[in-house]
Amino acid sequence: MTQDTSVEKRGWFGRLKAGLSRSSAKITESFAGIFTRRKLDQALIDELEEALIAADLGPATAARLTAVLARDRFDKEVSVEEVRGIFAGEIARMLEPVAKPLAIGPARPHVVLVVGVNGSGKTTTIGKLARLYQAQGKKVMLAAGDTFRAAAVEQLKIWGERANVPVIARGEGADPAGLAFDAVQAAKEQGIDLLLIDTAGRLQNKAGLMEELAKILRVIRKIDATAPNDCLLVLDATVGQNAHSQVEIFKQVCDVSGLVLTKLDGSAKGGVLVALAERFKLPVVAIGVGEGPDDLKPFTPQEFARSLMDLD
């Protein structure tokens, strides 16, 4: 990306790790509080399970992880480090298959629809993606499909200026499907490589708004039956078990092909991702670790898992 990659890299990695380790401080505390070296009995398993739940992994995934531990260590002496290592290894193993970056296929333009609930970080993620692919020499175009929220269009335009890419926009209250149609058309005509379409935030239980999303898909498929080539669901790392409902319903409506986990530089762990990977097996194409234009990083299961367990 930029020439000062090493500084940048340490910067973001440091931030991610700082964020994740702060967030996992509680896990560590819980673990440390539980035992230093103890016999792995049912009481201890219960406590470990709770520590995992406190990281948003959810009751079901937490139970599965402790079951893995219990399988070969039950009634044996275990230490904190050992347990953390086993959990981290198991989590990384679960996440490995879903760590896949966005693949820009042969289609021109490669159309990416970005969806999610309100405030999850869609527009910011698009701004960062635009910058990333622009820097890689791709011709990028943005479409300001959030015509509902006040100043959302302006927000995306500013990101467009920052990344020096064109933004297709209409006024507030315009029909987002019509705008998306125009954008795909324009991208085709101008030989754009990557078209990123922003959408208004919507709660997945609002049937009317989900129908609006379905309409966007229907309309752009009139130009290109294979579009969108990707549909990215943006999830906020602070989200709890509701993420399941978000993925499930958005997947039904717009065939989500990948996830972006944002705000991982905060105290939230995004632990629900582990459960999501297990259940939906959707690629995690990137993570957001800050508000800056370069704060979008590839998802690396090892780091995520080890940081989550406060190792390294």
Added chain:
Amino acid sequence: MFEKLSERLNGVLDKLTKRGQLGEADVDEALREVRVALLEADVALPVVKDFVAAVRAEAVGERVVKSVTPGQMVIKIVHDELVKVLKPANDAGGVAGAGLDLNHPAPVPILMLGLQGSGKTTSTAKIARRLAEKQGKKVLMASLDTRRPAAQQQLAILGEQTGIKTLPIVPGEPPVAIAKRAMNAGRLEGYDVVMLDTAGRLAIDDELMAELAQVRDAVKPHESLLVADAMTGQDAVNTAKHFQDKIGITGIMLTRIDGDARGGAALSMRAVTGRPIKLLGTGEKLDQLEDFHADRVAGRILGMGDIVSLVEKAMEATEQEEAEKLARKMQKGQFDLNDMAQQLKQLQKMGGLGGIMGMLPGIGKMQKQLEGRMDEKVVGRTLAIINSMTPKERRLPDIIKASRKTRIARGAGVQVQDVNKLLKQHQEMARMMKQVSKLGQKGLMRHGLSALMKGGPMGGGGMGGMGGGGGFGGMR
């Protein structure tokens, strides 16, 4: 798989209700499920532990064992405990929400803070609008968000939409300076309230938290509201605790309560900060703001419905004048399509069918089945048909014959049979209105809506099963 807390608890408590008496083992079994249900609803682990322990202490023992219906007893204990955790500490009754405290010399500074994307800007505009419209306050809004692109413009646009003044934007001005300028303007121009919308920040971002502390010191806010997303997971405790420790908050506003995640974060943040939840954001529109009432939310979590909220909403939506006019007409046995349109609009104001369903007791379980089958658009479509009629046709629906029907259908973009369906529904409603006209206004409210639920805007589709229940009429 991930059912709502209320459904989960209903499942657990249904089992209890069916047994004659409760032993310690029964309570433990039930509470284990209560515990998992709470965790799946994102209530933070330490809060869950305390909650379950408190319920257990109450539930096991004489009171329950000797009571005639143990299930009901447990429901009551769980409910009471939920209310206890949720209600403001200084609120002895434990029912009313604390609301915003404006008891301070004008201009009253109100600081809005929270994580990125929690809904601060929208909430700022909602609160300002309500203070202006319901309490006649002169409100000034200022955005201190110099970080997110176009955040200041966003608030300015919302100001235009609501008719609330916003502080003119000076590009490049730092947040503390904006805050001071806002307070100055507030004093000089005689504002009652100054709402300060801050940039979203992570609670662990020391630099930005220090900036927020400077803003706090500069304006000495009378209310500092932590705006938090109802979908927040276990991290709710961390965020709330950090903001409380570093800045100090006076209350919490919970947003996106209209989503399908409900309750968990409220319980956690309330427990960990000791600060009351003051307001709820219930939708994207600027009038979708509600007071927090502990017993109502507890009742909602338990699937007991939210009857009080419903009734209040219905009262607010019904303009008194219109109601009286309608009542007069009905006494004469008239109920034309204008009146029907009026009722449909009220229905929309009350949050549409989904909004109303969520507040009805016992619908919790059914709502899931109804999802997808209930077509929110039908209300709008029905209104479109009425709007395509001439004033005369609305007044005298009997004159609508074949050619008029064709014209109306074309105007509304529907089929002629849709127009027929509407006319038939109207006839049925008019007939019922005649029957209840003797009951006066109160009866109108009930039966009017009940009629809507029965045959009304849902048409032949999805709502068949609801009809027999009598909709609104049956719930009281």
